[in-house]
Amino acid sequence: MSSNIRVRYAPSPTGFLHIGGARSALFNYLYSKHFDGQFIIRVEDTDIERNVVGGEESQLNDLAWLGIIPDESPLKPNSKYAPYRQMERLDIYQKYAQVLLDKGYAYYCYCNEEELEESRNAQLERGIAAPQYDGHCLHLTDEQIEQYKKEGRKPCIRIRMPKNQQIVFDDLVRGKVSFNTNDIGDWVIMKSNGIPTYNFAVVVDDHLMEMTHVFRGEEHLSNTPKQIVIYNYFGWTPPTFGHMTIIINENGKKLSKRDNNILQFMSQYRELGYLKDAIVNFILLLGWTPKEENEFYTLEEAVKAFDPDRLSSSPSMFDPAKLMWVNSHYIKQLSDKEYLDFIRPFVAKVLDISNKSDDEILKMANLFKEQIHYGQEIVDLLTPIISPVPCEEEEAKEVMALPTTKDVLKSFAEILSTLEEINADSVKAVFKEVQSKLGVKGKSLYMPVRLKLTGKMHGPEMVNIISVLGKEETINRLTK
RNA sequence: GGUCCCUUAGUGGAACUGGUUAACACGUCUCCCUCUCAAGGAGAAGAAUAGGAGUUCGAGCCUCCUAGGGAUCACCA
Numbered sequence: 001m002s003s004n005i006r007v008r009y010a011p012s013p014t015g016f017l018h019i020g021g022a023r024s025a026l027f028n029y030l031y032s033k034h035f036d037g038q039f040i041i042r043v044e045d046t047d048i049e050r051n052v053v054g055g056e057e058s059q060l061n062d063l064a065w066l067g068i069i070p071d072e073s074p075l076k077p078n079s080k081y082a083p084y085r086q087m088e089r090l091d092i093y094q095k096y097a098q099v100l101l102d103k104g105y106a107y108y109c110y111c112n113e114e115e116l117e118e119s120r121n122a123q124l125e126r127g128i129a130a131p132q133y134d135g136h137c138l139h140l141t142d143e144q145i146e147q148y149k150k151e152g153r154k155p156c157i158r159i160r161m162p163k164n165q166q167i168v169f170d171d172l173v174r175g176k177v178s179f180n181t182n183d184i185g186d187w188v189i190m191k192s193n194g195i196p197t198y199n200f201a202v203v204v205d206d207h208l209m210e211m212t213h214v215f216r217g218e219e220h221l222s223n224t225p226k227q228i229v230i231y232n233y234f235g236w237t238p239p240t241f242g243h244m245t246i247i248i249n250e251n252g253k254k255l256s257k258r259d260n261n262i263l264q265f266m267s268q269y270r271e272l273g274y275l276k277d278a279i280v281n282f283i284l285l286l287g288w289t290p291k292e293e294n295e296f297y298t299l300e301e302a303v304k305a306f307d308p309d310r311l312s313s314s315p316s317m318f319d320p321a322k323l324m325w326v327n328s329h330y331i332k333q334l335s336d337k338e339y340l341d342f343i344r345p346f347v348a349k350v351l352d353i354s355n356k357s358d359d360e361i362l363k364m365a366n367l368f369k370e371q372i373h374y375g376q377e378i379v380d381l382l383t384p385i386i387s388p389v390p391c392e393e394e395e396a397k398e399v400m401a402l403p404t405t406k407d408v409l410k411s412f413a414e415i416l417s418t419l420e421e422i423n424a425d426s427v428k429a430v431f432k433e434v435q436s437k438l439g440v441k442g443k444s445l446y447m448p449v450r451l452k453l454t455g456k457m458h459g460p461e462m463v464n465i466i467s468v469l470g471k472e473e474t475i476n477r478l479t480k
Numbered sequence: 481g482g483u484c485c486c487u488u489a490g491u492g493g494a495a496c497u498g499g500u501u502a503a504c505a506c507g508u509c510u511c512c513c514u515c516u517c518a519a520g521g522a523g524a525a526g527a528a529u530a531g532g533a534g535u536u537c538g539a540g541c542c543u544c545c546u547a548g549g550g551a552u553c554a555c556c557a
Contacts, residue, residue, distance in 0.1 A: 012557050047556055113555085129481035130553060156555050174485070183483050183553090191555040198557045222484060222552045245486085252549065285505090289493060293504055312493075314486050315550065322492070322506045332519085371518040381518095431515090446515030458517035 005037025007213045009063075009070075010202070012044045013055030017062040017266040019318065020217060020247055020255060023283045027215045027244060029068045030284075030306040037212070041073040042205060043085045046195050056085075062266040066276050067299045081209045086201050093196040096204050096234070097157050097189055105233045106189060108155035109137040110148040132185025133158065157190035159200075159230065167225040172213070172242030173311045179225035187226060199223055203230040206239055215242045215308075218315075219254070242308060245287045248315045255318055262318055273346055273375015275334075278327040287316045296329070324373035331372060336362055339369060346375040350382050364468050367460040385465060388455035388477070396451050404440045405448040411437055412449055413478040422471050427463040453477050 009025040011017070017025075025041075032039040041063070043056050060073065070076065074084040083089055100106035111119075115136070123131035137158070140148075148155070161181050168178040189200035196204070206214065221243045231238040247255045249262055263269060269279055280299050288311050290297065297305060334342060340358055343365040347353060353361055368381050399405065415430050416422075435441045446462050453465060453474065466474050 010557090014557075044557065050556070109555090111555095116555090124481095127481090130483070132553090158555095177484070179484070185553090188555045193555080195555090197555070202557090217551090218485070219551055220557090223557095225484095243485085246551070248550080250491090254551075285492070287492095291494095293494085295492095295505060314493095316493085317491060319491055319506070325506060328519090368518085370520085441515090443515055450515070456516085460516095460518085462515065 003036045004210075005032055005035045005212050006040060006210050007032045007037065007215065008040040008042050008206070008209065008211055009068075010042045010044045010205075011056075011059050012047060012050075013052060013059065014047055014050040015052060015055060017059040018255075018264045019266075019283065021059070022063070022066065022068075022266055022279070023247065023286055024216060024244070025063055025068050026066070026280065026283055027288070027306075027311075028213075030303055031213060031215060031308060032071075033303040034306040038071040039068075040081075040209065040211075041070040041084070042209065043074055044198065044201065045085055045087050046198065046201055048087070048195065058267065062270070065270065066266070066280055086196070086205065089201075089205070090194065090196075092208070093190065093201055093204055094194065097196070097200070100159065100189070100230075100233060101157065103233070104160070106157050106159050107138060108140075108145075109133075109158045109186075109188070110140070110145070110153045110155045111136055112153065130183065133187070135186065138186075154192040156188045156192040158186040159189045159226075159233075161186055161229060167228050169224060169228060169238070169241060171221075172215075172240060172308050173244060173313050174221075177221065177224075179222075181225070181229065184226060184229075189230075199226050200230065203227045203236075207231070207234070207236045211239045213240045213242065215244060218243045218246045242311065245312055245315045247286055248317050250317065252315075252317070262320060271376075273342070273372075273377070274323070274327050275330045275342065278323070278330040281330070282323045282326045286318070287312045328371075328373040331374075332370060334369075339365065343369075343375055343378060346378050347382065349379050351386050367464055367468060381459075384454040384456045384459065385468070388453065391451055391455045391457065393457065396457055399444070399447045399451060402444055402448070404438060404444055407438055408434060408440055408445060408448050409452060409478050413475050416466075416471060416478075417475055419471060422474075423467050424463045427466045431463070449478070 007028045009021075009028045011021055011025075029039045031037075041060065045051055045056070056074070060075070063070075072078045072081065072084065077084055086093075097106060101108075111133075116133070119134045119136070120131045123134070137155075138160070161184050163182060165181040166178055167181060168176060171177050187199065188197050190196050205211075224241055224243075228238050249255050255262065255264070263272075266279070277298060280302070281295075281297055284297055284302050285295060288306075290305050291307065291310065292305070331339070331342075340362045344353070344361060347361055347365055351364075364382065364385070365378065367385070368378050372378050372381070412430060412434050415433050416427075419426050419430065431445065435445055447457070450459065450462055450465075451457065453462075453469065459465065469477070
């Protein structure tokens with residue numbers, strides 16, 4: 001069963017996948033799959049100055065990692081719509097620009113940067129708040145054109161905006177939105193290098209690729225009337241638009257790539273040990289709320305539950321604390337095997353695991369499974385257990401100076417050495433025995449052992465640490 | 481500045497076509513558990529729904545005005 005719903009995510013390979021992009025992709029994906037439609041990835045690579053190598057590949061990879069798999073993409077083209085990279089579709093845009101030119105809806109413009117700047121400043125000086133293209137090239141004589149050509153100027157193509165026309169559209173997120181064309185100047189559809197601008201290419205592609213819905217960030221809201229004018233000139237039906245709220249930082253500003261205190265890129269979260277399910281779940285809740293009170297959703301569940309009516313129209317703040325909480329929730333859900341696979345690379349950062357069995361690694365990593373928020377956290381937590389450094393804190397020194405400490409350590413090591421098997425229960429029994437033998441209990445019993453073994457006042461339960469260290473290593477450290 | 485969008489506790493946000501004490505979650509705080517840190521359990525504090533006016537028996541929900549915030553105004557996407 002499949003519908004004719006077609007939606008797309010259209011990244012530009014000017015960088016790597018960031019939170020906003022992932023969210024955009026996710027919601028488009030959810031919408032398409034909720035209605036049994038197709039999800040397409042089209043690469044908008046017309047900004048040849050800013051494209052970065054590997055950008056496309058890494059974005060597609062990160063998306064795939066999240067589970068967002070396209071039905072069509074540059075790597076999985078449908079011949080009916082291919083190609084899927086705009087730079088491979090240049091002839092198509094040229095053709096459609098020519099149609100507009102022929103119909104008189106567009107015209108060549110020979111103005112150069114300085115002239116445009118000059119005109120803009122002149123308008124500003126006259127008190128015009130939003131300067132527009134002045135229409136200088138709208139009525140050029142043949143002589144003028146000849147002159148420009150002789151000067152070697154390459155023209156761009158501008159669209160002629162209709163006058164005094166109200167552009168109204170029904171936004172899935174915001175309801176009725178309207179703009180007046182008088183507020184929009186004649187804008188460039190084809191740059192002088194023959195490459196289309198975003199607002200033009202996007203219309204041609206969305207139409208040719210038969211997109212039915214477009215979910216994108218609010219920053220595109222003011223682009224929409226420009227695009228609708230093109231649809232109208234061609235006599236095409238525009239897709240249904242939905243402009244999602246922007247994501248803001250803790251200062252209420254749009255999340256920008258320059259925000260240093262918030263990680264922006266998917267790869268960074270991946271490296272820090274965030275789980276894909278947690279990230280999907282977290283991003284899902286950024287600007288969308290489920291009808292049910294449950295806020296945990298797998299991607300599959302989200303597809304089922306997704307309802308565009310519940311997209312929020314006010315900005316949502318990216319809250320790293322909530323992300324951590326969601327992630328820790330998912331970590332706790334992992335099976336032993338999943339947890340091991342997930343945590344192994346982080347354990348490997350502090351411990352040579354080449355001659356360790358899976359079981360040993362898991363046992364060690366399980367010490368912290370309940371408390372870590374993301375994988376990287378285990379590195380610092382594990383360090384004192386693997387290679388302890390004596391604690392210099394005043395409180396620690398006091399514990400070590402207790403009159404009972406020496407005896408505690410000594411008899412603990414003695415009794416431990418008689419054990420057949422080391423596990424939580426047997427170690428607990430050792431503590432009990434030392435306690436009844438010496439009459440020392442609580443802090444003054446446990447702390448000396450803890451400090452001697454890990455050099456820290458804090459950490460997982462003592463019995464678990466000892467179970468992991470094993471008899472030999474424990475005694476070794478206690479008697480050193 | 482023009483245009484457009486938004487405004488419910490620190491944060492995300494719920495509240496059916498207007499109908500009683502404005503949900504829930506994160507965070508914060510307290511207590512319990514406990515050798516410690518976490519985790520977990522129990523509980524608490526925190527919002528006159530930006531302000532004002534109107535419509536109505538009744539408004540967070542409808543209308544208008546004001547204020548604040550944001551987005552956007554490129555041969556970037």
